[in-house]
Amino acid sequence: GAGVSQSPSNKVTEKGKDVELRCDPISGHTALYWYRQSLGQGLEFLIYFQGNSAPDKSGLPSDRFSAERTGGSVSTLTIQRTQQEDSAVYLCASSLETTGFMNIQYFGAGTRLSVL
Amino acid sequence: GNSVTQMEGPVTLSEEAFLTINCTYTATGYPSLFWYVQYPGEGLQLLLKATKADDKGSNKGFEATYRKETTSFHLEKGSVQVSDSAVYFCALRAGKAAGNKLTFGGGTRVLVKP
Numbered sequence: 106g107a108g109v110s111q112s113p114s115n116k117v118t119e120k121g122k123d124v125e126l127r128c129d130p131i132s133g134h135t136a137l138y139w140y141r142q143s144l145g146q147g148l149e150f151l152i153y154f155q156g157n158s159a160p161d162k163s164g165l166p167s168d169r170f171s172a173e174r175t176g177g178s179v180s181t182l183t184i185q186r187t188q189q190e191d192s193a194v195y196l197c198a199s200s201l202e203t204t205g206f207m208n209i210q211y212f213g214a215g216t217r218l219s220v221l
Numbered sequence: 222g223n224s225v226t227q228m229e230g231p232v233t234l235s236e237e238a239f240l241t242i243n244c245t246y247t248a249t250g251y252p253s254l255f256w257y258v259q260y261p262g263e264g265l266q267l268l269l270k271a272t273k274a275d276d277k278g279s280n281k282g283f284e285a286t287y288r289k290e291t292t293s294f295h296l297e298k299g300s301v302q303v304s305d306s307a308v309y310f311c312a313l314r315a316g317k318a319a320g321n322k323l324t325f326g327g328g329t330r331v332l333v334k335p
Contacts, residue, residue, distance in 0.1 A: 136321065138321075138323075140323075147325060147327045147328060148310065148312075148323075148325035149325075150322040153322055161322060196265065198265075208253075208314065209267060210267075210323060211267070212257075212265040
């Protein structure tokens with residue numbers, strides 16, 4: 106596609122349920138990133154993929170959070186047993202390269218997650 | 222660790238006023254610096270970037286200069302328009318050793334009134 110696509114755009118769930126958030130990066134982009142934007146914490150890095158592997162998972166806040174990427178393309182962020190503090194906008198970004206001056210990250214519109 | 226500090230908003234201006242948003246950073250090595258903008262109801266968009274000291278990034282009338290001596294990357298625009306109302310984020314990327322992730326400042330909301 107022309108840009109980074111995220112789905113759903115909005116998700117409302119009940120506390121304790123599992124959710125899956127999807128990111129479809131720009132075609133040909135090898136690197137994919139997940140961030141979280143919340144009122145209290147601002148914009149935080151969660152995890153980064155190079156191809157299908159995740160060299161940096163340092164931002165995942167707990168073991169309830171996991172992510173995978175298959176075929177070097179689509180990525181899914183899964184939150185198990187959601188808590189109210191998980192409510193945030195989850196942003197995905199992709200970049201053509203992982204190093205050098207051309208590593209520009211392009212962001213999707215985000216998934217707004219509300220945990221009731 | 223790496224961090225970015227930017228002035229808190231909101232910043233309220235009249236159309237055609239001069240805008241400055243201060244941004245300072247702490248990082249190891251030589252980071253690349255970015256300004257992203259988030260218009261109401263939209264996702265983050267790259268506004269401009271600079272990859273080494275003394276580089277000036279510019280786009281849509283906005284400018285920012287990478288100042289290594291003061292570890293700053295202040296955003297400026299000489300004459301703002303109502304359409305510039307948005308949240309502006311300063312960010313750094315410290316490079317491969319730091320995982321290529323972006324570290325963001327807290328964002329500055331700018332409101333331009335006619």
